[in-house]
Amino acid sequence: MSAARPSLDSVTTINDDGSRHFLHPADTRGRWTTARRIVATVLIAVFVLLPWIQIGGYPAVFLDIAERRFHLFGWTIASQEMWLLFFLLTGVGFSLFFVTALLGRVWCGWACPQTVFLEFGFRALERLIDGDAPARRRLDAAPWDTAKTTKRIVKHALFVLFAAVIAHLFLAYFVSLPQLYAMVSSAPTKHWGLFLFMMATTGLLYGNFAWFREQLCIVICPYGRLQSALVDDHSLVVGYDAIRGEPRRQGRDGAPSPSASAPAGDCIDCLRCVHVCPTGIDIRQGLQMECVACTACIDACDDVMIRLKKPRGLIRYDSLTNFAGGRTRWIRPRTVIYAVLMLLGAAVLLTVLGKVKPVAFATMRMPGGSYFVDSDAVRNQLLVRLTNKTTAPRRLTLSLVGAPAGIQSTGTDAPIEVAPMEEGLHTVIVRMPRAAYTGKFRFKIAVRDEAGGYTLEREAEFLGPDPKLLDENYWREKSTR
Numbered sequence: 379m380s381a382a383r384p385s386l387d388s389v390t391t392i393n394d395d396g397s398r399h400f401l402h403p404a405d406t407r408g409r410w411t412t413a414r415r416i417v418a419t420v421l422i423a424v425f426v427l428l429p430w431i432q433i434g435g436y437p438a439v440f441l442d443i444a445e446r447r448f449h450l451f452g453w454t455i456a457s458q459e460m461w462l463l464f465f466l467l468t469g470v471g472f473s474l475f476f477v478t479a480l481l482g483r484v485w486c487g488w489a490c491p492q493t494v495f496l497e498f499g500f501r502a503l504e505r506l507i508d509g510d511a512p513a514r515r516r517l518d519a520a521p522w523d524t525a526k527t528t529k530r531i532v533k534h535a536l537f538v539l540f541a542a543v544i545a546h547l548f549l550a551y552f553v554s555l556p557q558l559y560a561m562v563s564s565a566p567t568k569h570w571g572l573f574l575f576m577m578a579t580t581g582l583l584y585g586n587f588a589w590f591r592e593q594l595c596i597v598i599c600p601y602g603r604l605q606s607a608l609v610d611d612h613s614l615v616v617g618y619d620a621i622r623g624e625p626r627r628q629g630r631d632g633a634p635s636p637s638a639s640a641p642a643g644d645c646i647d648c649l650r651c652v653h654v655c656p657t658g659i660d661i662r663q664g665l666q667m668e669c670v671a672c673t674a675c676i677d678a679c680d681d682v683m684i685r686l687k688k689p690r691g692l693i694r695y696d697s698l699t700n701f702a703g704g705r706t707r708w709i710r711p712r713t714v715i716y717a718v719l720m721l722l723g724a725a726v727l728l729t730v731l732g733k734v735k736p737v738a739f740a741t742m743r744m745p746g747g748s749y750f751v752d753s754d755a756v757r758n759q760l761l762v763r764l765t766n767k768t769t770a771p772r773r774l775t776l777s778l779v780g781a782p783a784g785i786q787s788t789g790t791d792a793p794i795e796v797a798p799m800e801e802g803l804h805t806v807i808v809r810m811p812r813a814a815y816t817g818k819f820r821f822k823i824a825v826r827d828e829a830g831g832y833t834l835e836r837e838a839e840f841l842g843p844d845p846k847l848l849d850e851n852y853w854r855e856k857s858t859r
């Protein structure tokens with residue numbers, strides 16, 4: 379049982395002297411706990427399996443930092459297209475805003491890795507070794523005898539092991555599984571950087587899940603801090619039905635008792651909802667920033683109501699408006715604005731994706747001279763950089779577009795094959811017979827991708843001397859002057 383009733387003026391997990399009050403939330407059973415356990419199992423399975431599932435020759439999600447490419451479910455984002463991630467991330471951000479405005483902190487309670495791994499991984503292990511919440515509190519207070527020391531060593535060894543497994547699985551998203559296996563099975567001296575990264579990540583995860591726990595949600599998480607701006611009285615939240623529950627039937631720990639004249643409400647002030655809360659709050663005091671919508675208090679209170687033969691739902695998912703006797707409005711300015719921004723982001727992303735071609739190319743002048751004057755022609759040498767952004771080889775053909783009559787080129791005849799995810803530099807020499815040269819001019823270099831059925835074009839400029847300098851009469855006259 380918690381030392382004191384939670385107060386809105388202080389944080390339950392911090393004692394008056396500033397030290398940490400370590401919580402041992404009681405276990406819950408019920409439909410919401412079961413549903414969350416199923417969701418957590420699916421999410422952990424997805425996290426573990428994604429690096430193993432191959433799509434198009436790459437893991438389903440592979441953030442290949444070394445090659446500066448991301449592979450997302452068969453879609454490869456080359457380094458030149460990283461800007462697309464801006465639309466992806468803002469789209470995800472607006473989707474989260476939209477979902478939060480409708481359903482409150484459903485992300486925190488159901489899908490956030492912090493909640494999923496803490497509640498259904500580390501806390502489950504702790505329960506297995508140390509027992510239920512009262513047993514854990516007794517163990518905390520017990521002297522350091524052999525039994526306590528053994529339990530602590532076993533628990534923290536398993537915590538470190540579990541943290542290391544999560545850290546390695548996380549790394550698999552960035553280095554691929556074969557590489558990860560090669561690293562794990564070789565000496566740390568061969569890859570010091572990654573070894574230290576793994577040690578640091580494991581240490582951070584261990585520290586977070588073994589000790590810091592709910593403090594991450596209360597003190598650090600920026601999404602938690604945004605809640606007051608994202609939700610309103612019509613958002614679904616985990617809340618207490620004060621109209622039905624008050625006045626409490628039986629005062630405990632100094633809580634007010636109902637007067638003889640007022641009929642008792644359904645809340646019996648048993649504090650079950652407080653004891654199961656992983657952030658140590660009393661939801662009956664109203665919506666608070668510390669509430670991560672884990673639904674533990676719903677199951678705890680439903681259990682009490684069933685025993686009392688009362689309807690469930692004294693604590694439930696509902697809007698503050700409904701709790702106050704009004705009606706939830708789903709369509710309101712913030713949900714409309716978030717939905718529009720979300721759809722706008724999706725539309726822009728799809729439009730931009732439709733315009734992105736599997737091949738990119740750029741032209742530049744070959745170092746050594748802007749142009750060359752041969753005995754019979756003016757010559758420009760260009761370098762064409764061809765980039766294949768796909769996972770299959772591509773055959774590309776170069777040609778000149780809009781060049782004046784008489785121009786000749788080499789390097790534009792045969793198709794060029796560019797290997798998957800590779801770049802190739804190709805030389806194009808453009809020659810203009812001296813007799814036909816009348817000064818610099820602009821033209822285009824085109825790349826035809828037969829498989830893709832499209833042509834890309836880039837502007838280029840043919841450079842040369844002042845045409846009169848190529849005229850022999852000019853030099854003859856100049857020498858006779």
Ligand code: SF4
Pocket residue numbers: 618623644645646647648649650651652662678679682692693
């Ligand atoms: S669990 Fe239900 S009955 Fe018990 S204190 Fe909480 S709200 Fe009241």
Ligand code: SF4
Pocket residue numbers: 616651654655656657658659660661668669670671672673674675676
């Ligand atoms: S108040 Fe209820 S839903 Fe919110 S964190 Fe505590 S137990 Fe979870």
